[in-house]
Amino acid sequence: MVCIATALIEFRAAISPGEWRKFCGEIRKHPLVSFLHEDPFTSYGFRKPRGYPGDAVLLDFIYGQGASPAAVSAATPLGSSLYRECIQHVSFEAIRDRRDNIANQLLELGKARGRTKILSVACGHLREGHALLSAAQSERPRSFVAVDQDPVTLANVSAEHRGIGVRTVCATVLDLIHSGPKFGSFDFIYSAGLYDYLSDSVSFRLLSSLTQMLRPGGRLLIANMAPDLSSVGYIEAIMDWWLEFRTATQLGNLAKRLITDSPRLTARVSARTFVAYLEIEFSASTEV
Numbered sequence: 001m002v003c004i005a006t007a008l009i010e011f012r013a014a015i016s017p018g019e020w021r022k023f024c025g026e027i028r029k030h031p032l033v034s035f036l037h038e039d040p041f042t043s044y045g046f047r048k049p050r051g052y053p054g055d056a057v058l059l060d061f062i063y064g065q066g067a068s069p070a071a072v073s074a075a076t077p078l079g080s081s082l083y084r085e086c087i088q089h090v091s092f093e094a095i096r097d098r099r100d101n102i103a104n105q106l107l108e109l110g111k112a113r114g115r116t117k118i119l120s121v122a123c124g125h126l127r128e129g130h131a132l133l134s135a136a137q138s139e140r141p142r143s144f145v146a147v148d149q150d151p152v153t154l155a156n157v158s159a160e161h162r163g164i165g166v167r168t169v170c171a172t173v174l175d176l177i178h179s180g181p182k183f184g185s186f187d188f189i190y191s192a193g194l195y196d197y198l199s200d201s202v203s204f205r206l207l208s209s210l211t212q213m214l215r216p217g218g219r220l221l222i223a224n225m226a227p228d229l230s231s232v233g234y235i236e237a238i239m240d241w242w243l244e245f246r247t248a249t250q251l252g253n254l255a256k257r258l259i260t261d262s263p264r265l266t267a268r269v270s271a272r273t274f275v276a277y278l279e280i281e282f283s284a285s286t287e288v
């Protein structure tokens, strides 16, 4: 499987985007692809049972959580061995690192600032939130709002995160753009796995709305998959799963106009394996 992923990424780099799209349509007719689809992760990503790509159930295959262990047990021997290879792939590790990075930031925020107000945008199954169960009561969020467009996903969050008092809100990116302040104001707003599906213009409008929901001293964190993702050929060709990749610099460029217009905002970008991060802080001081 790793060999296939490597061959695909090399081929993708060698041809034009248009030729690659055409090739992806053709390759899926190859008999080998039906064997690859015995892997329950690959098959789920390709089928998109919720009608949109990259839902929380798919992410659970990467985290090894939720319904994924049962789906792997029910797979063919070939399917489960392909999955075991997938789950060790460095690109899977990068997404688990993204979850763990945000979990650590939630814990550190509680330690540094006590009981804060948090907003998770496109929360999925909120797997990073489990870390808060180990936090002292005085370091747990004062309020935690989890927004997603998918009501089934949110029902799962309500059931699994009672311990940290999460309030779920079913809303879309457009709802956040048009009525952001109605959702409240927050010390920490974060979004992972959403900007991967948004155009630059929608990304900018959402960024602008989210920064207006920050409390003084608050921080916004956006994670975006980076274009060097080593499984990109596999996910596009075999799973028909397409993302909007951005480098840290490209993410930073989205924020430039906001920073210029608002002296109390500062931005910083960083990168970890295959994931770019943008952080925007809203200064607590009005004297900037």
Ligand SMILES: C[S@@+](CC[C@H](N)C(=O)[O-])C[C@H]1O[C@@H](n2cnc3c(N)ncnc32)[C@H](O)[C@@H]1O
Pocket (backbone or CB within 6 Å): 054, 055, 056, 059, 121, 122, 123, 124, 125, 126, 127, 147, 148, 149, 150, 153, 171, 172, 173, 174, 191, 192, 193, 194, 197
């Ligand atoms: C790839 S998952 C990421 C979930 C979670 N943040 C994580 O890191 O595991 C993307 C999530 O974004 C949500 N989503 C996608 N498009 C959305 C939109 N336009 N408005 C609100 N939520 C959206 C999906 O329902 C899904 O739960």
